[in-house]
Amino acid sequence: MGAEGRGRRAGLQSQETSRARSLEHRGRRTGDPETSTLVMCGPEEAALLRLEEVFSATLARINNLILQPLLSTDPESSDPQDRECLRLLQQLHKSSQQLGEVTEESLYSLWERQRHPRSFGLESLLLLRSADLVMQVHMEYIESYTSCLVVQAFHKVAKSKSMYWRGRQKVLRQILTGMGCEGSLGTTLAQALRQPLTQHVQQYVLFLLSLRDTIGERHPAQELVMHAVTVFGNLQSFMGQALDQAVATQALWHTLSSQLRDVLCTPTHRLLQDSQDVPVVVTPLRAERVLLFDDALVLLQGHNVHTFDLKLLWVDPGQDRYTFHLLTPEEEFSFCARDPQSQVVWQWKVTQAVCQALRGKKDFPVLGAGLEPSEPPVCRCGAYTFRAEGRLCQATYEGEWRWGRPHGKGTLKWPDGRNHVGDFFKGLEQGFGIHLVPQAAEDKFDCYKCHWQEGSMCGYGICEYGTDEVYKGYFQEGLRHGFGVLDSAPQAPHPFKYTGHWEKGQRSGYGVQEDSDRGERYIGMWRADQRHGPGVVVTQAGVCYQGTFQADKMVGPGILLSEDDSLYEGTFTRDLTLMGKGKVTFPNGFTLEGSFSSGSGKGLYTQGVLDTAALPPDPSNICQRQLGLGAFPVESRWQGVYSPFWHFVLADCPGDLQEALLGFHMQSPRELRKSQEYLCCERSHPKDSAGNVEDILEELLQHREPKALQQYLRKALSNSLHPLGKLLRTLMLTFQATYAGVGANKHLQFLAQEEVKQHARELWAAYRGLLQVALQRKGQALEDEDEETRDLQVHGLMLPLVLPSFYSELFTLYLLLHEREDGLYSQGITHLSLFPDTKLLEFLDVQKHLWPLKDLKLTTNQRYSLVRDKCFLSATECLQKIMTTVDPREKLEVLEKTYGEIETTVTRVLGQEHKLPMDDLLPLLVYVVSRARIQHLGAEIHLIRDMMNPVHIGGLYDFLLTALESCYEHIQKEDMRLRHLPGHWDSRELR
Template sequence: MWVTEATECLLRTEETFSACLARINTIVLEPLLQAEPCDQKGKDNLKLLMLLNDHFHALWDLTEENHRALKQKFSNSESLCLQDLYILWKGDLFLSIYIPYFVTFANCVVVQGFDQAAKNKSEFWKTHKTALKQFLADFTSETSMPVAFHTVLHKPIREHVQQYAFILTKLSEVIGESPERERVTRAAHQYTKLQSFISQVLDEACLTKTLWKSLGHKLTDLLCVPERRLLEDSKNLPIFASLGRTDRVLLFDDVLVLIQGNNVQSFDLKLVWVDATCSEKPAPEKHMLRIVTPEEAFLLSAKEPKIRAVWQWKLNQAVRQALNGKRDFPLWGEAGEGSEPPVQRVFKYTFQAESRFKNAAYEGEWYWGKPHGKGTLKWSDGRNHVGDFKEGLEHGFGICLVPLLSEDRYDCYKCHWCEGKMRGYGICEYGNGMVYKGYFKENLRQGFGILEKPSAEQPFKYTGQWENDKKHGYGVWDDKDRGERYIGMWYEDHRHGQGIVVTQSGICYQRTFHVDKMVGSGILLLEDDSVYKGNFTQDLTFVGKGKLTFSNGFTLEGTFSNKSGQGLQTQGILNTSSDQQDDAMMKVQLGLDEFPVEKRWQGIYDQFLEFIHAGCKEEMEESFTGFHVQTSKELRKSQEYLFCQRDPEDVSVKIEDVLEELVEHQNQESLQCYLQKAFKSSLHPLGKLLKALTLTFQATYSGIGANKHLLNMAQEEVKHYAKIMWEFYRGLLQQALEQKGQPLSGTEDGEKSDLNAYRMILPLILPCFYPELFMLYMLYHEKEDDLYCQGIMDLSLFPDLKLLEFLDVQKHLWPLKDLILTTNQRRSLVKDKCFLSATECLQKLITTVDPREKLEILQKTYEEIESTVTRVMERDYKLPMDDLLPLLMYVVSRARIQHLGAEIHLIRDLMDPTNEGGMYDFLLTALESCYEHIQKDMRLHQRENWHVT
């Protein structure tokens, strides 16, 4: 029953209202829209009226639809229910129609749109005076046409909203206690809020219109836009600004305005921060607010705390609503009351004041008036920076593009920044084709870095130290055009100091350089193993005094000259004595004294030492390990780590987790597993250090650098790397323990530290350097290995029994039972059957890298020999040295290890020093004796053949 009554009331209301809207449209709106404005202001007003007309018709259509639906229900005599009340279950739709209408209506009021329209159509109204007067009399007694239009276009609609609220309120009262009552009450409350919203919108519009009338034309033209509303005026609520001589402070819904005479400063509210706890100490009688904007900060002072509180509240609410992109509903009601705007924001702003950012547009995150967080900065000249900001400056990872003048190319800097300048690790791709990967400081290349030009035209690569953007210190230069490599010292982009040059043809020399020019005497090593000590030119021509030692041991000492057309000439002494041959001269090693191993790659070590000494702070981690995984989506495409791409299985490594794990893995077995895992990770500090050192090692000793005269330099470096790794591990562990308030247990002297480096670190890192290092060993021992291989080939022709007899192995030790004969086969012709298990075991020597594993294989080989002898003797038998050497010689000859000399010397140079004098040392000495004996036999054989010839 009560639903039917409410529906009948609503039907009548909608019918009356629809008729009213039709008359308003015919008598007022249509004539207004037929105006033909002659100036820009009139055209703008007409656009507003047309938009108002659109919203008016949307409102009218909704009313008609509601009226038709209700009328159909009554005409069909259907039972009515709450679902038939559109204003109840379509409340959001009604709000979405009424709110835009009144907002647009208020816009017309602000810019005096009705005044202009009435003026344009004054002649029309004169001819229709009677009809218009009768129509307007129903709504207002005003004789002023603009005021009359203002009233006609909002009063009936406001009253209709009031009628909706009245109907729903009455309905709520008669329903009684039921589930539907809460819904009806809530809907009635929404229409009540709409009434309040309409009232506030119109009040704001009238207040704003009054302001524009009071200001001069210049200020009005500058500030007046239809959508802008005045929220507070310092003339009504006195407050004063400290920014110059400010006459007036105006708070609008989108900007804060300071007026100084005819000058205006406006601040977008989205980038206004209100600080009620100013750090300044004002006079006791003043109550201040600090206003922070991107380029200026100033104070607003009031004489009374209440005035200051009102301004503070209104400012915060206006800023919050501006950030939300919409006004509250109602405007000063319950929607956002009491809440303050966030201090962290996202917005776009173009800097105007004189600074490094002048005319640059920043879009991104802000904090208290400064870029802070992720953002993009674009300059008008084409420069742009995408990345992290802190307190208004580039800070953290960022990508900066700098256009080249008069070229359609860019320099691209992917780098870490600190307080607006490049600092830490970065990758720079220059527009000229060069790429730099390394460290920066104060926007300059500083510390370790790699500069490469991979293009076909004059390609090169520099790996080494930088200072003030120039090559300075120890470094390696690859000139791929000339096919040579320079290893040595640099000074301000020039080769300066001691240096080694290695050529593609195998020639290498060591000289002193002064600003890229060779000075003084040097040593020149030719590919045929001749050695020249003295002075020589850039094209490797001997000049002046010198000594040439030929590969056969002959020497020529005197004065050399090279006259045009006459070739090389010399005056000196040629010594052909056979006792002059000296293998040590043929295997001269370079660079050991000139480049102390601990100073070669100091630029890499410095980054890690700085990180440890600073307490392993997380903010420093990225600057030396490369780029962190958790960058923004845009930057992830450019993500690259120091000297390597991130492995797919790598996950983000936090330094606190690294330190926590270090504490948990301190016993030897657990630590070995932990270090192995750390070295494999490109995100772990130790793994990053290993990858950096691996790259420098390859840059020095691979390719052209694979020269036997650099072996000792390379071997020395690998040993030093192990020591450095152990020192850095101890440094990280100390930091981890200090953070937990625990002391580092035990101290290490130099000897103990070296032993730990050999035992714990060297076996784990050696695989990274092994290919280049073993190649140097092979080249260094190439002649001995060739002689040894010839001997092995000769011995391989012997059947087993003949070889055992030739090597003087005692017959009671021969494993004759292993010589199983096949049809028509004689025992004396069988090959590769005796001591087979020992032979197969020794062959595994070439499958391992770790010297300790190689020694274990050697020990296992000895045990297999002894096991075979025990089986033959049918009792335990310990081999004396006289028996072991012939048997080991047999096994070595059958194993046919091609580069046995290189293997032996690598083991000897890199094995744990504590093994000296022990069982491993004894077996290695025995293997060396076999190797040397085979060579000696071949030398005697060659001399005999030579004498016969």
């Protein structure tokens, strides 16, 4: 019940009480019939009524003659101690008023029971129906009283108002008559405020015990009476304990120096144990005195006070009967007693005090006798500011603890603005965590969303820097290590993006860096943050360099390929300028060999021999001018991507390391702010149903049959939470970083082709690694796989599944590489499209009996096709489907079906089944290809040839692809012949 509500209720009840008292006295004197029913229901209730009346009157006198004068202290006093005493006295006055209100309510319930005994049973008495409420009001009063007693508020205020009390001594003696008070005025006031309450509670207990014995076990109110007996018995014990602690605490201050007293004297402290009473030695800190309060452990050493919060104090029993240990966030102590009994006293009291502090309330009814466990939990929550020198100095940790160390989830905050939110293990950051570091610039922060191990970043992380640079990759001991991507801010003066390997915070190993400002991309080896070793530079202008780099500069011989396929082989300056001996091979076959140098201007000077007698080069040889051949072994380029996965597999796929080793995807936008809310983020979690390791391994075992395996792998590779899907997405990132944009250069086609095949091999090995772990968990072993079987699975199963992920960039390189050939082919298609069907069939030397035409018995000159532009339509439409898939096998199947459609048409024309020999097939296939008008057919053919399953080499698919290649080359050569069309073909025939 709130104070305001109780006040309103008490006001109404006080009127009834006054009226009831008047009626009682009148009835006793006159025997008025109106009051004859106001007889007592029992001697116990009559005694209770008198008890409540006396207590109510006593409270009123104490309030008027003691509390009100005590509260008249100057509220504007500048002394903090005076202000604190006034606050505590005001709280005591409030508690006294609430106690008076409850007493009035109890009186009201007694008079209602007296007036209407048949309507109000024994259970209507406030003392029975609201025993817990009455108890709580008494406890609040005793808490307020003991707080005043601990800080000696009565003595201080009485001393400050000594003139008043000297003038009121006669009245005060009358108030305190019979209380047996001796000592100072402050002591007398303290006893006057305590004794009425303790005596009143004692009378409550006696009344309830008498009532319990009187009403018998079968009485309806028996259960309420028993509960009230327990409640007020516990209250009496609690009050005795609370008063004893307050008195002991008050007495403690007189044994301390004024300096120590000023530090330790607070209303909340209650002394539980003093080493002067039960000696104990604390090591390694040689404390002169040990004080155990109900909220803190205090070690005194001269004028130094070491205070330890009980909520963050762990009791560790010792190995012998004389010693036990205490753990705190920064220190560890051993308590050694003189005898086993003293050790038991200290250990028991410290343990119970810790339990009490963690519960946030005093034990009820007495210390250690509550229903809560007597052993404090090992894992707790709390806040602590570190003081010792070190990386945590002045940092405040708030979160979960275990045995004196941050353990679980928590937050670290430093005074300089640094914040860390995440998981902790034995005092160190371990697991996923977000670390915020303020920068010199206003509102600029470095935000690290990473995995941590033993206090350092280790594993996968995403770091957003105050410079707007972003790093996504792996760390070790707080430094970038392994595979990672560093991307500068778009508005940076020199924007760049590095995708590759790192070692101890520096770019090292294979990597790709794009310099947007210079419009060039470097692909190659690094060491100590500089280009070092074999490398290739691709420029936006189409010029490519390949050579050896040292200390970020190209040294020694190298090659240069221009966009028109001119080739320079020789030496360069460090800024990639031709210098020294070299040889230039031009696209027309001419060669220039000699010495090269740059003049004072921008020109190039040379002295050498120009050879014009060489034959024109074979276009196919020009296409083979590929960069990086042999310089970067394909199997070692991106091992930094695969190594975390294999660490995960070799560790038996632990779920708690899945995210740290395989990475995660941030789902929230990048935001760097000082507010605490920005230390949280959403990310794909390994415990999600789609990414749970246990579920993944179990499902993997259920899909081992060829058809089921293909479906499973397709699903796994498309899932960003699956280990295989995560691998594929990272590989896609590296592929795009290398071959998209500036890297879309025809001279890199072979490098890209190699990588796609290698990725298919690595992903198949990754699947086998997961399968091995799944089988081992079932007590089974994975069968060995020979090289032939592995190649069949890689090319027949895995490559078609992963190729779509790289197809866009890869096919672009094929387009660029075969652009000239496809240009000639396109011209040929354009000219052949001018022919009507019959003329084109005749032009291609297709035997006339194979033409799908219908004669209408007209003259020879009037003979024409009724299906003009629709000859071999089914084969043409079938061949066009070759552009609708990226799978080389499916493209070959389209080609096979096209051949089947041609034969079907021929069979229908001849009226009998007919197998076409090569001499008849090629002209018909040229006709179908010309009518299908497939764009970039050369790029399609070469990609199919490079990516097709080796098992098909020499078979039907190889034969059909060779035939298509012949048609493609034939159409290119027809261009010149079509420029001289026969003169007797008129315009009507070409319509």
